[in-house]
Each structure stands twice: as C-alpha cells, then as structure tokens.
Amino acid sequence: VLNILSFNRHFYIYGLVALLVIILIKVYFSIPDFAFWIIIVAFLYGLVMPLIVSAYVYDFSDYYSLRWLNQFNLKDKENQKIININAGFDETSFLIKEEFPQSELTVLDFYNPASHTEAAIIRARKVSLVYPNTSKISTNHIPHQDNSADLIFMLSAVHEIRSNDEKILFLKECHRICKPEGKVIMVEHLRDTANFLAFSIGFTHFFSRKVWEKSFKKAGFSSFKERKFTPFMSIFITTP
CATH class of the missing domain: 1.10.287 (Helix Hairpins)
Incomplete structure (x- = not known):
C-alpha cells in the first residue's frame, strides 16, 4: 500500500x-x-x-508467500528452466527463487520508456529490486530458444502492454519459448465488476477476461484456465 x-x-x-x-x-x-x-x-x-x-x-493475503502456487502442483527440480517476466518493477523474482531453489531462474524486463510512459511505473523502477543478470527484452522478441522454458511467470505485469496487437506478439513469443508440456502462469486484476467497485475509473487500467482469452488463443495457446485469488485478482494458467 x-x-x-x-x-x-x-x-x-x-x-x-x-x-x-x-x-x-x-x-x-x-x-x-x-x-x-x-x-x-x-x-x-x-x-x-x-x-x-x-x-x-x-x-494481508498469501500473494507474496506464493502459497497460491500449491494448487498447481509445481515441482522444484534440477534442470528445470523458469522465466519470470516483469514490466520494470520486480517484486517476485527473489521469492520465486526461494520457492524453486534447484531450478534455473531467468528474469526478463520488457519495460520500454517510449511506450510504457505511466508515471507510476517510472517511479516504481527507481526503487525496484533488480534480480542478478536481469535481461532487457522487447515485447516482440524474447531471446531464448524454442521450447526451452518449463515455467513462465508473468505476475501483475502484462497489463502494462496497452496495445492488443503488441500483447498478442508478446504472447506468441511466450508460446514459442515454452515447452509443449510447460506452463505460463499470469496473475492480473481484471476489468470487471469487483475491480470497478474497488478502483472505480481506475479499473480501466486492466483488461477483461475476454480480452486475455482472445489474446492467448490468437497467440496459439491450447488451454486457458482461470482461478480466482481473492475476488479482485485472477490467476491464469495456460499451456502451449
């Protein structure tokens, strides 16, 4: 807060x-x-x-404890490649590494000062913790090999990509680098009734479930499942 x-x-x-x-x-x-x-x-x-x-x-929830991940039965193991993608403000990489100490964690930052111009994210970047060897990427290209990632996390980040076309290009890249049996886990507020009651006009900063589902399907993902983390936050888990 x-x-x-x-x-x-x-x-x-x-x-x-x-x-x-x-x-x-x-x-x-x-x-x-x-x-x-x-x-x-x-x-x-x-x-x-x-x-x-x-x-x-x-x-006052378990968001930062990552206990909500338990429902997905994710295992920590050697030679597992995890990618955590943020929009310039990283609150979760150190937590993910604690949760998956044996896995290889790579952190990517798609922040672009030319298009991601909101004052809040600019201020957030100034105080954000930076995970070692975090790589800067563009939303239209993730410099990783095809089918190389077991898990891709995108936690409260992708809504910063305001253009739907840009979102689809970015998700296509996530689809490309994710193994066929891998998972992409995204957490987002939605543009829905609960978040309107919470944030009033500010709920327009988020996107609806329909927009996300359409974007993932256009990007080539074969599944799109939603689970609620409190009435105001959704966890989406998808597979290539």
Missing part, C-alpha cells in the same frame, strides 16, 4: 486538491447539503477504497 501511495501520488494530490476546491465552493457558494455530501463521499471512496482493497489483496 505504501508503494501504491508513493508511485501514484500524483492521483492522490489531484484528488485532495479537488476535494479542497469542493469544500471552498461549499463555503462561499450555496450548494445543497445532500449534493455536497454525495460528492464528498464519492471522492473519499475513490481515494480510500483502492488502498483498502490493495491491502487485502497484497499485504
């Missing part, structure tokens, strides 16, 4: 300034009390509810 406040502080500053302006208008002009309090409650809801939900989803 502290990270969210820090990375998105411009939104909270704008919101508090707008709230102050509304209060000043109420002081100097005649506004019906009912309308005034509706506006105040709406503003406070929009500012506070995302923090409450984020605390629930991240800080």
Whole structure:
C-alpha cells in the first residue's frame, strides 16, 4: 500500500486538491447539503477504497508467500528452466527463487520508456529490486530458444502492454519459448465488476477476461484456465 501511495501520488494530490476546491465552493457558494455530501463521499471512496482493497489483496493475503502456487502442483527440480517476466518493477523474482531453489531462474524486463510512459511505473523502477543478470527484452522478441522454458511467470505485469496487437506478439513469443508440456502462469486484476467497485475509473487500467482469452488463443495457446485469488485478482494458467 505504501508503494501504491508513493508511485501514484500524483492521483492522490489531484484528488485532495479537488476535494479542497469542493469544500471552498461549499463555503462561499450555496450548494445543497445532500449534493455536497454525495460528492464528498464519492471522492473519499475513490481515494480510500483502492488502498483498502490493495491491502487485502497484497499485504494481508498469501500473494507474496506464493502459497497460491500449491494448487498447481509445481515441482522444484534440477534442470528445470523458469522465466519470470516483469514490466520494470520486480517484486517476485527473489521469492520465486526461494520457492524453486534447484531450478534455473531467468528474469526478463520488457519495460520500454517510449511506450510504457505511466508515471507510476517510472517511479516504481527507481526503487525496484533488480534480480542478478536481469535481461532487457522487447515485447516482440524474447531471446531464448524454442521450447526451452518449463515455467513462465508473468505476475501483475502484462497489463502494462496497452496495445492488443503488441500483447498478442508478446504472447506468441511466450508460446514459442515454452515447452509443449510447460506452463505460463499470469496473475492480473481484471476489468470487471469487483475491480470497478474497488478502483472505480481506475479499473480501466486492466483488461477483461475476454480480452486475455482472445489474446492467448490468437497467440496459439491450447488451454486457458482461470482461478480466482481473492475476488479482485485472477490467476491464469495456460499451456502451449
């Protein structure tokens, strides 16, 4: 939650300034009390509810313990190749290595300052932990051999690829490098009712289940399964 406040502080500053302006208008002009309090409650809801939900989803859940991976019966073993892909803010690579100490972990970062221009991700990169030997990649090419990865993790990252065509190209690359019996595990918020209630207009930063399913199928994946991690977060597991 502290990270969210820090990375998105411009939104909270704008919101508090707008709230102050509304209060000043109420002081100097005649506004019906009912309308005034509706506006105040709406503003406070929009500012506070995302923090409450984020605390629930991240800080007070098992998200960072990775216990939610147990349901997929993933095994740690020698000669297993795991790839973790992030969008410039890496919260999970060290955790994945702890969970799979015998496996070979490669970390890839597809952040592109020309197209990924949101202030939040720029600030996040400045404080992000960097896993040793993290490689910079482009979304249209992952420099790994065909059928070489056993597991590919994409945890709260791929929504930063805003273009649907770019998403499909990126997922095609994931399909290419993943072994036929391998798995791609993606975690994302969705553009759905639960996340609208949590983040109001901010839920447009995410994509719907339909968009993700269509993108994975166009990229060539043969399966697409969803499991919920809290009502606000979805785990997608796919196979080539």
